[in-house]
């Protein structure tokens with residue numbers, strides 16, 4: 001049985017709920033918080049321990065909640081604060097934790113802070129955002145680019161003749177994290193939700209909150225769109241860590257750390273217990289489903305993370321193509337192997353809603369597209385079997401729904417449930433060390449703790465594995481063996 005040495009968030013399996021597409025209680029075609037309440041039995045049955053909710057806060061939805069107009073209230077269409085408190089209470093009764101998305105990098109242009117900031121050069125909150133004069137020829141103050149569209153990250157506000165910075169849409173102005181009042185204001189937002197009882201935050205754009213103070217040009221050929229002051233970003237994370245550390249039981253910071261270099265990823269953990277609790281591993285998410293590639297990412301992660309740091313693994317999220325399509329060519333055997341890897345590594349796995357069904361990326365006809373960045377195919381409604389009425393995005397094809405899969409012991413869903421149960425009942429899988437074991441080409445074998453071995457045949461050939469007593473693994477078969 002689990003040793004009990006770890007914190008809840010190290011033992012937990014997290015489940016990302018994209019609210020608009022999870023479950024719709026008021027039949028308006030958009031998922032909502034009471035919809036989640038109605039489906040908590042399902043999530044309990046599946047065996048997840050904590051939910052990460054996509055933004056619940058008030059938003060004009062230019063970027064589907066990631067443009068926040070009020071940090072301290074809940075989107076009316078999701079059921080408002082009453083529904084949120086209901087969900088929180090129900091989760092608490094079940095011992096399930098609720099983590100919310102927090103967007104500290106930018107607000108909506110409709111946020112009162114920005115309305116004030118743009119009102120005049122001398123406005124009290126002018127310096128809460130990043131304003132500069134354009135060059136004399138009208139061009140932007142530097143060569144930074146916005147993530148959506150790659151257009152200049154600066155927009156002119158004719159009323160005051162200055163430009164403001166936006167790493168994303170013009171409707172998402174970046175906050176100025178060099179301003180002490182901004183830091184205080186966001187601390188208050190954290191405390192507002194912590195006092196209400198959330199278990200922590202998934203921090204949006206955690207890797208790029210503080211910009212270069214001098215706003216210097218990005219060097220030619222730079223991969224980044226804007227220049228980030230990483231040390232100062234880490235300093236802000238240490239500050240947030242102190243805010244959450246004042247709460248019992250333990251609350252966590254889970255960072256969207258979109259970096260492809262693992263030694264850089266390690267930096268977000270600080271000394272191991274003074275910055276983020278968990279930092280998403282994007283090199284793993286974007287790896288090919290190949291034994292060598294995955295093994296390398298995991299070994300390097302294990303090697304570079306500071307002592308007490310704990311990895312966080314995911315295969316899908318609301319910004320990327322779903323893993324059965326991106327990584328597995330729609331082949332269910334491959335998706336089963338990928339899921340088995342996700343749920344047996346050392347660290348906290350994060351499932352994206354639909355992952356448990358093996359749900360592929362949906363094809364969205366052009367006239368039904370909603371997202372300006374083409375991400376709708378990863379955000380379609382969870383197929384419950386018959387429970388959506390005129391949903392905001394069409395249901396994807398190519399996957400059996402929840403009710404159907406629940407009744408089939410061999411379904412992807414039941415595999416996922418069994419893996420979660422296995423993990424929960426195994427001290428090795430929950431907190432045992434990771435060690436690569438020798439394996440034939442195309443096969444990845446690792447030991448967890450003292451007595452558990454996981455063998456994944458990530459190839460089209462059968463593989464004979466000495467270490468498993470000469471057992472032969474079928475193409476794409478995986479096994480978990482306790483000795």
Ligand code: GLC
Pocket residue numbers: 063066067103168204205256318319
């Ligand atoms: C993060 C979110 C993404 C959003 C962007 C801007 O990357 O995950 O959905 O569009 O930040 O807030």
